[in-house]
Amino acid sequence: ETGVTQTPRHLVMGMTNKKSLKCEQHLGHNAMYWYKQSAKKPLELMFVYSLEERVENNSVPSRFSPECPNSSHLFLHLHTLQPEDSALYLCASSQDKDEYTQYFGPGTRLTVL
Amino acid sequence: SQKIEQNSEALNIQEGKTATLTCNYTNYSPAYLQWYRQDPGRGPVFLLLIRENEKEKRKERLKVTFDTTLKQSLFHITASQPADSATYLCALDIPSGTYKYIFGTGTRLKVLA
Numbered sequence: 001e002t003g004v005t006q007t008p009r010h011l012v013m014g015m016t017n018k019k020s021l022k023c024e025q026h027l028g029h030n031a032m033y034w035y036k037q038s039a040k041k042p043l044e045l046m047f048v049y050s051l052e053e054r055v056e057n058n059s060v061p062s063r064f065s066p067e068c069p070n071s072s073h074l075f076l077h078l079h080t081l082q083p084e085d086s087a088l089y090l091c092a093s094s095q096d097k098d099e100y101t102q103y104f105g106p107g108t109r110l111t112v113l
Numbered sequence: 114s115q116k117i118e119q120n121s122e123a124l125n126i127q128e129g130k131t132a133t134l135t136c137n138y139t140n141y142s143p144a145y146l147q148w149y150r151q152d153p154g155r156g157p158v159f160l161l162l163i164r165e166n167e168k169e170k171r172k173e174r175l176k177v178t179f180d181t182t183l184k185q186s187l188f189h190i191t192a193s194q195p196a197d198s199a200t201y202l203c204a205l206d207i208p209s210g211t212y213k214y215i216f217g218t219g220t221r222l223k224v225l226a
Binding site: 002040042088102105 | 147
């Protein structure tokens, strides 16, 4: 295990639902990330938080809303998603801005019907 | 903009042979380059990082080279084993002052017994 956990591991939701993805890191890291991974596409960085402050929002639609209440927890709130949002959503953490290595969670497989 | 190309989508080799995976980039040379392993349904796991002033890095059966002239990194697995079967991703930093990285789409390696 990498020290980064994600729940749920699988999620099926309708386009009108509201759901949240949760990520928790047990590594004492200061930076956390959300990525989207679609089939045959590279990992897409969505959001970056450093010391609970959002430092990067990579042109992500507003139907994705991140929240970082403390340096160990990261959420991704989902509402009115589209079928093309179906993907593997990965959370990662790193020590700080000078530590480039990222530790990934197992991901949440999201299916939007 | 920077683009990453990883040699082939899939690579099959015989057990015991050396697997060589390629990561080419098209634009500026990154300050560092990383290789990750990803198993189906799991998040990527960090393997090796090599900096622009390093030619080669080794870790057990793994070796990474970095040629800024060719704009290429090679990732070698010697004495390959079926357990090495996975998708291998390369990632480059983006010198934007934030926490940005770009990932390749990966090469799916299968080691045949």
